[in-house]
Amino acid sequence: MSGDELLGRGRGRPPDGLGNLQVRPAHLGARAFGLSQIDFPPNKIGSEHDERESRQEEVYLTLSGGGTLEVDGETIEMKPGRYLLVSPDAKRRPAAGPEGMTFLVIGGVPGDVYEPWTPPDE
Numbered sequence: 001m002s003g004d005e006l007l008g009r010g011r012g013r014p015p016d017g018l019g020n021l022q023v024r025p026a027h028l029g030a031r032a033f034g035l036s037q038i039d040f041p042p043n044k045i046g047s048e049h050d051e052r053e054s055r056q057e058e059v060y061l062t063l064s065g066g067g068t069l070e071v072d073g074e075t076i077e078m079k080p081g082r083y084l085l086v087s088p089d090a091k092r093r094p095a096a097g098p099e100g101m102t103f104l105v106i107g108g109v110p111g112d113v114y115e116p117w118t119p120p121d122e
Contacts, residue, residue: 033108040067040096040103048093051086056107060084060094065101069094078103 034056040046048070051058060069062078069076070093071086078084078094078101086092094103 033106035107036105037063038094038103038105040065040094040101042096042098042100044096044100046094048091050091051088051107054107055088055109055112057088057110058086058092058105058107060086061104061106063102063104065096065099067094067096067101 038046060078061083062080064080066077066079069078069084069086070091071084072090072092076084094101
């Protein structure tokens with residue numbers, strides 16, 4: 001196993017509109033939560049979606065760059081160090097600013113078992 005595999009640096013293909021997605025815990029063996037790093041190029045607008053089906057609440061953490069997260073029609077600034085909690089029913093749409101944006105999405109199902117999403121083969 002390479003160092004990148006051990007550290008969980010495998011890349012997967014994202015759902016439509018999510019940019020460059022890196023799914024980390026599946027490679028690390030984490031079973032209690034999901035963690036995805038998403039890298040948006042400048043001015044990328046993600047797809048609007050919710051997590052009703054998965055029932056996951058999600059925490060968004062901006063690592064670098066900046067942009068916005070639209071949550072149920074409210075636009076919230078995303079900047080490094082800012083944490084945003086989004087309920088499963090809320091519609092959300094991330095968008096990068098002019099310098100692009102890298103952010104983490106940490107998801108879990110309150111009071112239930114997390115079922116990891118497996119990206120399709122590239």
